[in-house]
Amino acid sequence: MPKDKKKIDLSQKIMKQIKKKHVKIRPRVFFVSGSVLLKIGLVGAMMVSIFFINLVIFKLRFHGPFDYLLFGRFGLRPFFMAFPWIPLLVALGGIIGGLFLLRRYDISYKKGFLALIIGLVILILSSGFLLDRIGINKKAEKFRQLRPLYQGRFIDRSWVMGEIVGIKDNEMIIVTPEGKEVKILKNKETLLSLGSDFKEGERIRVVGEWQDDVFIAKGIGKGGFPKQIKNGEIKGIKNNRLPRRF
Amino acid sequence: MEDIKNLNDEELVELVRNKDQELYSELVKRYQNKLIHYALYLIQDEDKAADIVQESFIKAFINLNGFNIKKKFSSWIYRIVHNETINYIRKHKKEISLENNKWIEETIKGKEDVEESFNKKEVKEMLDLSLKELPIKYRSPLTLFYLEEKTYEEISDVLRMPVGTVGTRINRGKKMLKVIYKKKEGENYAKR
Numbered sequence: 352m353p354k355d356k357k358k359i360d361l362s363q364k365i366m367k368q369i370k371k372k373h374v375k376i377r378p379r380v381f382f383v384s385g386s387v388l389l390k391i392g393l394v395g396a397m398m399v400s401i402f403f404i405n406l407v408i409f410k411l412r413f414h415g416p417f418d419y420l421l422f423g424r425f426g427l428r429p430f431f432m433a434f435p436w437i438p439l440l441v442a443l444g445g446i447i448g449g450l451f452l453l454r455r456y457d458i459s460y461k462k463g464f465l466a467l468i469i470g471l472v473i474l475i476l477s478s479g480f481l482l483d484r485i486g487i488n489k490k491a492e493k494f495r496q497l498r499p500l501y502q503g504r505f506i507d508r509s510w511v512m513g514e515i516v517g518i519k520d521n522e523m524i525i526v527t528p529e530g531k532e533v534k535i536l537k538n539k540e541t542l543l544s545l546g547s548d549f550k551e552g553e554r555i556r557v558v559g560e561w562q563d564d565v566f567i568a569k570g571i572g573k574g575g576f577p578k579q580i581k582n583g584e585i586k587g588i589k590n591n592r593l594p595r596r597f
Numbered sequence: 598m599e600d601i602k603n604l605n606d607e608e609l610v611e612l613v614r615n616k617d618q619e620l621y622s623e624l625v626k627r628y629q630n631k632l633i634h635y636a637l638y639l640i641q642d643e644d645k646a647a648d649i650v651q652e653s654f655i656k657a658f659i660n661l662n663g664f665n666i667k668k669k670f671s672s673w674i675y676r677i678v679h680n681e682t683i684n685y686i687r688k689h690k691k692e693i694s695l696e697n698n699k700w701i702e703e704t705i706k707g708k709e710d711v712e713e714s715f716n717k718k719e720v721k722e723m724l725d726l727s728l729k730e731l732p733i734k735y736r737s738p739l740t741l742f743y744l745e746e747k748t749y750e751e752i753s754d755v756l757r758m759p760v761g762t763v764g765t766r767i768n769r770g771k772k773m774l775k776v777i778y779k780k781k782e783g784e785n786y787a788k789r
Binding site for chain 2: 359360361362363364365366368369370374375376377378379381382385457459460461462463
């Protein structure tokens with residue numbers, strides 16, 4: 352191993368470069384602005400994560416994608432389509448970005464990085480949950496720029512969701528939150544995993560397929576967008592009730 | 598000149614930043630040999646080690662305003678040299694193995710309870726003979742602790758890892774050293 356050996360003097364070489372001004376000390380403002388940008392980036396990443404986690408919680412509550420899984424294989428496609436993948440990915444990106452920036456602070460190794468990750472994730476999840484609880488999404492939805500984030504699909508080629516406005520034998524008419532009227536046909540094979548005593552005014556989700564303008568139900572379940580939607584929040588719903596046209 | 602010798606590193610940095618850049622040579626003189634030794638323990642090439650340290654001092658000078666004088670200059674400059682050395686090793690992976698002798702790690706696995714007690718002199722002796730064969734993640738903390746005589750806290754700042762991890766690596770590294778040392782002894786005995 353390195354046994355001692357010749358003494359090397361680097362000071363002359365280094366000072367020569369400094370004196371010739373080949374190397375200069377970076378101005379203090381460079382480091383101050385770097386530090387400020389780092390803080391802004393960290394706070395920004397955390398705020399983005401918290402907001403998008405709140406959006407994920409809101410969308411899970413509002414669209415209930417997991418409820419589609421009760422319909423077995425018929426519910427898989429609606430589940431994947433209704434699940435808020437993009438907000439979840441953005442939130443994860445924010446968390447990863449935040450952790451990356453946090454690594455530049457001494458706390459990241461002094462306190463143990465794993466503990467920091469766990470702490471940060473708990474903080475973001477609980478703050479996101481709290482934001483959803485205090486109704487931030489209702490306010491955010493009113494901003495034109497944020498509105499696209501709240502647009503959801505209540506009607507697709509393999510599912511439909513809405514409020515019952517009329518029932519007759521094996522037929523039902525529902526109106527989706529966007530105000531579109533849909534005729535549903537059920538038969539003996541239709542899965543009714545959450546009961547079959549449907550009433551007008553109830554909200555349901557239906558999986559199946561379209562035959563012309565009629566939706567043939569392979570499964571019907573109670574539930575859907577929450578009851579607490581107030582008048583005018585979704586086009587087509589008035590006084591928390593949808594128009595009866597059956 | 599005598600006054601400068603009495604100044605601590607951080608006071609000297611303050612003077613270099615605000616008054617006289619030529620005083621930087623004093624900082625270079627204070628640390629150059631220690632840092633070359635440290636780099637040399639990691640890469641086993643004296644000329645390369647000197648180049649790395651020179652480059653590190655220039656980097657440190659450029660970023661001197663980014664150094665927080667409430668912290669230790671020695672930890673900061675060791676950290677720069679450590680990073681530069683690791684970068685060099687990564688660039689020259691084919692020439693320098695990062696994880697040579699995986700068998701050592703395997704050998705000491707499950708033998709954590711076999712506590713070996715060594716005194717500093719023994720460890721230093723073993724380090725001189727066997728350091729080359731130690732994986733680099735154990736080589737750095739052992740070198741800093743036994744050869745550069747840094748505290749756990751300082752090593753934690755240089756390597757940016759928790760103090761507990763520093764302790765674990767030093768203990769595991771010592772056990773590995775013992776295994777390598779014994780193996781070498783056996784080989785030497787067989788040769789005789």
